[in-house]
Amino acid sequence: MTHSDALQILNVLASRRAGRRCVLWLLPLLAWLGGPGCSVPQPRGEGQLARIVEPTSKRGYWLYLPKDYVEADQAGRRDRRWPLVVTFHGMKPFDNARPQAREWQQEADRYGFVVVAPELKAPDMFGQFPVRTINPAFKSDEEATLAILDHVFANTDADPSNVLATSWSSGGYTAHYMLNRHPDRFTCLAVRQSNFSASVLDPEMTQRSRYHAILIIYTQNDFSICKRESAEGVRWYETHGYENQFWVLIKDKGHERTPDLAAEFFGRVAGLRPNRPPEVLVQRQAIDGNAEGLALLAGRGMAFRSAPVVAARPTVASTRVTAGRDAAPTPPRDAMLVRPQPVPSTERDAAARAARATQTQRRATHRSPVSIHVSSAIAIEPLHVGFRAICPSDWTRTADFLWTLDGEPVCSGVNGHLTLSEPKKYTLGLLVVTAQGKEYRAYRKIRVLPRLSAATYPKAKAKD
Numbered sequence: 012m013t014h015s016d017a018l019q020i021l022n023v024l025a026s027r028r029a030g031r032r033c034v035l036w037l038l039p040l041l042a043w044l045g046g047p048g049c050s051v052p053q054p055r056g057e058g059q060l061a062r063i064v065e066p067t068s069k070r071g072y073w074l075y076l077p078k079d080y081v082e083a084d085q086a087g088r089r090d091r092r093w094p095l096v097v098t099f100h101g102m103k104p105f106d107n108a109r110p111q112a113r114e115w116q117q118e119a120d121r122y123g124f125v126v127v128a129p130e131l132k133a134p135d136m137f138g139q140f141p142v143r144t145i146n147p148a149f150k151s152d153e154e155a156t157l158a159i160l161d162h163v164f165a166n167t168d169a170d171p172s173n174v175l176a177t178s179w180s181s182g183g184y185t186a187h188y189m190l191n192r193h194p195d196r197f198t199c200l201a202v203r204q205s206n207f208s209a210s211v212l213d214p215e216m217t218q219r220s221r222y223h224a225i226l227i228i229y230t231q232n233d234f235s236i237c238k239r240e241s242a243e244g245v246r247w248y249e250t251h252g253y254e255n256q257f258w259v260l261i262k263d264k265g266h267e268r269t270p271d272l273a274a275e276f277f278g279r280v281a282g283l284r285p286n287r288p289p290e291v292l293v294q295r296q297a298i299d300g301n302a303e304g305l306a307l308l309a310g311r312g313m314a315f316r317s318a319p320v321v322a323a324r325p326t327v328a329s330t331r332v333t334a335g336r337d338a339a340p341t342p343p344r345d346a347m348l349v350r351p352q353p354v355p356s357t358e359r360d361a362a363a364r365a366a367r368a369t370q371t372q373r374r375a376t377h378r379s380p381v382s383i384h385v386s387s388a389i390a391i392e393p394l395h396v397g398f399r400a401i402c403p404s405d406w407t408r409t410a411d412f413l414w415t416l417d418g419e420p421v422c423s424g425v426n427g428h429l430t431l432s433e434p435k436k437y438t439l440g441l442l443v444v445t446a447q448g449k450e451y452r453a454y455r456k457i458r459v460l461p462r463l464s465a466a467t468y469p470k471a472k473a474k475d
Contacts, residue, residue: 051110051113051114051268052267052268053113053114053115053116053117053118053268053270054116054117055113055116055117056075056077056078056116056117056119056120057078057120058075058076058077058078058080058081058116058119058120059075059076059081060073060074060075060112060113060116061073061074062074062109063162065155065158065159065162066162067158068154068155068158068159070129070130070155070158070159071108071130072108072127072128072129072130072159073108073109073111073112073126073127073128073130074112074125074126074127074163074167075112075113075115075116075119075125075126075127076125076167077093077119077120077122077123077124077125077126078120079091079120079123079286080093080123080125080168088168089168091123092123092170092173092281092283092423092424093123093124093125093167093168093169093170094122094123094124094125094169094170094173094174094175094277094281094283095124095125095126095127095160095163095169095170095171095173095174095175096115096119096124096125096126096127096175096177096274096277097127097128097129097156097160097174097175097176097177097189097197098111098112098115098126098127098128098177098178098179098182098270099111099128099129099131099134099176099177099178099179099182099183099185099186099189100128100130100131100134100178100179100180100182101134101178101179101180101181101182102134102135102136102140102180102181103134103135103136104136105136105180106134106179106180106182107130108128108129108130108131109128111128111179111182112126112127112128114179114268114270115128115270115274118270118271118273118274120286121274121285121286121287121289122274122277122278122281122283122285122286123283123286124274124277125163125167125169127159127160127163129152129155129156129159131152131182131185132148132149132151132152133146133148133149133151133152133184133185134180134181134182134184134185135148140181141184141206141208141236141240142181142184142206142208142211143208143210143211144210144211145188145211149184149185149188149211152185153185153188153189153192156185156189157193157196160174160196170424171427171428172198172422172424172425172426172427172428173198173280173281173424173425173426174196174197174198175197175198175199175200175201175273175277175280176189176190176197176199176200176201177200177201177202177203177270177273177277178202178203178205179203179204179205179268180204180205180206180237180266181205181206182205183202183205183206183207183240183241183244184205184206184207184208184211186200186202186205187200187202187205187207187208187211187212187244188211188212190220190223190225191212191213191216191217191220192213192216194216194219194220194223194386194397195219195386195387195395195396195397195428196395196397196428197223198223198224198280198281198397198399198426199223199224199225199226199276199277199280200223200224200225200226201225201226201228201272201273201276201277202226202227202228202241202244203228203229203268203269203270203272203273204228204229204230204233204237204241204266204267204269205227205229205237205240205241206236206237206240207240207241207243207244207247208240209243209247212247214251217251217252217253219386219387219397220253220386221251221252221253221254222253222254222255222316222384222399222401223253223255224255224256224257224276224280224315225248225253225255225256225257226256226257226258226259226272226273226276226304226307227241227244227245227248227256227257227258227259228241228258228259228261228269228272228273229241229242229260229261230260230261230263230264230265230266230267230269231260231261231262231263231264231298232263232264232265232266233264233265233266234266237266241258245258254316255315255316256301256303257276257300257301257303257304257307258300258301258304259272259297259299259300259301259304259305259307259308260297260298260299260300261295261296261297261298261308262295262296262297262298263296264295269295271289271290271295272295272307272308274289275289275307275310276307279307279407279408280407280425281407281424281425281426282407282408282409282424282425283408284408295308379451379452379453380402380403380451381400381401381402381441381443381451381452381453382400382401382402382453383398383399383400383401383439383441383453383454383455384398384399384400384401385397385398385399385439385455385457386398386428388455388456388457388458389457389458389459389460390459390460391459391460391461391462392431392432392433392434392459392460392461392462393430393431393432393459394430394431394457394459395428395429395430396428396429396430396431396439396457397426397427397428398414398426398427398428398429398439398455399425399426399427400412400425400426400441400443400453402443402451406443406445407425409445409446410443410444410445410446411423411443411444412424412425412441412442412443413441413442413444414427414439414440414441415439415440415441415442416429416437416438416439416440417437417438418438418440431457431459432459433459434459434460434461434462435458435459436456436457436458436459437456437457437458437459438454438455438456438457439454439455439456439457440452440453440454441453441454
């Protein structure tokens with residue numbers, strides 16, 4: 012019996028209630044399950060790997076700090092962006108958090124990623140498989156992951172505006188779910204030979220993540236359930252209107268670890284250049300995929316689709332802003348939003364309407380290439396809002412980005428997120444300075460509504 016045969020049998024038995032009582036006779040196989048599916052063939056990195064316990068949830072996680080991060084002083088760490096990889100492990104005992112952190116070490120050193128691998132409860136041989144409900148273990152993993160993210164950001168210089176959700180094998184259930192339910196906490200998703208379940212996703216939440224970049228990787232010789240559910244995931248994102256979905260089916264490979272392709276994808280999304288060329292990526296061959304996924308595998312750039320532009324371009328004189336210096340001035344209130352002009356109602360003004368339409372079309376043709384996508388522009392306090400710059404894809408690697416809130420600098424980089432607790436209207440601003448020195452600005456209004464208390468709710472209900 013081969014490694015794949017053993018793992019296939021265990022996966023099947025774990026999915027059957029009666030079979031779980033019989034699966035113990037296969038456990039001695041774990042002593043020699045050293046094939047590519049469970050081992051970590053990727054070379055170790057030169058950074059630091061440690062197990063940490065998050066104090067509020069008491070959940071453990073593995074944290075890897077890349078070589079450049081470890082060797083930098085405090086000022087050097089703060090002057091550089093360190094995107095965060097959150098990797099969800101597969102079914103225990105075949106996989107766990109530590110191998111997930113180990114397999115990412117080389118890629119973390121290559122790109123400057125901080126890597127965190129939460130210890131999960133749901134992906135377990137004796138747990139629910141396939142996952143079809145948000146069971147207590149699954150919900151516990153969600154809450155623990157959010158607490159771990161807060162802990163990592165509080166204790167490292169990881170960049171909260173660039174966060175990848177990734178997975179291997181049955182960790183895909185959690186990875187898909189976390190992006191669906193918490194798009195403000197994750198920038199993009201890259202699942203590798205992973206499982207997918209539409210029944211744990213909320214279709215009504217898709218508006219908040221429709222422009223997040225999605226990568227689905229699966230292999231020709233993978234387990235049938237992983238191939239089938241990966242294809243189901245591709246169709247689900249397509250039918251729900253996701254504009255930046257990439258997928259690729261890799262030739263010959265089986266149920267093995269492929270962090271290199273996910274790292275290349277995240278590097279492009281985050282606008283990072285590797286300090287040395289990928290060593291395994293060039294050996295991958297595809298037998299199927301969409302055009303964007305195949306372009307990624309071939310080492311070509313990805314063409315991101317932009318979210319609809321809803322903010323006007325303010326006519327304020329621009330001033331180059333250096334990170335850490337003065338913030339961009341807040342434009343006048345009447346320059347923030349497009350204010351439609353009254354439409355003439357008589358036939359004699361038809362010429363005026365036609366002229367105005369022509370002018371509007373001409374303005375749209377010369378529209379600025381920069382706009383802002385936000386996960387939610389209005390919500391009840393506290394509002395956890397994620398935001399992303401919509402601009403030409405090559406600018407993500409060559410341009411400088413500065414975000415402001417009501418004129419005050421809040422972060423740099425292509426993406427970011429904020430927690431707004433005070434009920435009021437906010438102005439989110441973005442300044443982009445290209446490599447040629449050209450400056451572009453964009454603004455979005457964000458409104459935070461007060462939460463109704465128990466005392467005020469009956470009065471509000473009575474007015475209805």
